[in-house]
Structure formats: C-alpha cells, structure tokens
Amino acid sequence: MGAGAYANLLLAAWETPAKLQFVAVLFAAGGALAFPLGLFLARFLSEGRRVEASFAAAFLCFAAATVAVTAVVYAIQYRSYYSAWHADIFSITWTFQLVFTTLAALYQFLVLGVRLFFPFGFLALFAAAFWFARRSR
Secondary structure, three states, X not given: XXXXXXXXXXXXXXXXXXHHHHHHHHHHHHHHHHHHHHHHHHHHHOOOOOHHHHHHHHHHHHHHHHHHHHHXXXXXXXXXXXXXXXXXXXXXXXXXXXXXXXXXXHHXXXXXXXXXXXXXXXXXXXXHHHHHHHHOO
C-alpha cells in the first residue's frame, strides 16, 4: 500500500520527498496492520465455501480492513499534530476537540486519502484476494 501511495504521489509531482515518504510510511503501516485483521475476517467468512466465495470474502475483507486501519492511523497522526492547540487533557473541551478532530480526520482521509489506493493498491488487493482464494483450497 505504501508503494502504491508513493507511486501515485510521485506521478502527481506532489510536495517534497520527505512528505512523500511520510505518506508512504503511513499507508504502509496501515496496510501492514490491516492485513492480519483482513485475513482473520476473510477466513471467518469463507470457512467451508467455494473458491469464488473465498475470493469475494478476501477482496471485501482486505479492502475494508485496509481502508479502516489506514484511516485510523491517519486520524491518530492528525490528532497528534493538532493536540498542541487543544485544551487540557480529559476536560470537556478536550473531549469535544478529540471527537471532532478525529471525525474531521476520518472525513478528510475518505475524501482525499482513499484515492491513493488506486490503481496500484487495487492491483495488490486483487493479488492478495487471489492468493487467499488459491491458498484456502
């Protein structure tokens, strides 16, 4: 996932090399953390099913887990950046700031970050689902 995001941003001539690397590491971390979750869910959903069902389950589970975990990793980084301007910890104001900063980060990721999964991440997703379906026979 990190290589796909890096390639997308590199082809778009985006920002500085340090920022490219940071985004690539963020997407790589999201993909690496999501793989065990997606694998567990795919195994659970495809238990005793045919190859086609295993492929579909793996495709959906890997996609959902990758997007969700990468969004959470992005939200954590986003929150840590803006925490310098937030109120004292565990106050009511801090709680509102935490909730709305996290929601804003998730929204921003869904609008701007998901596009970085295409087309390279989609190919990796297809390959992982194919690997899973062939392996589960």
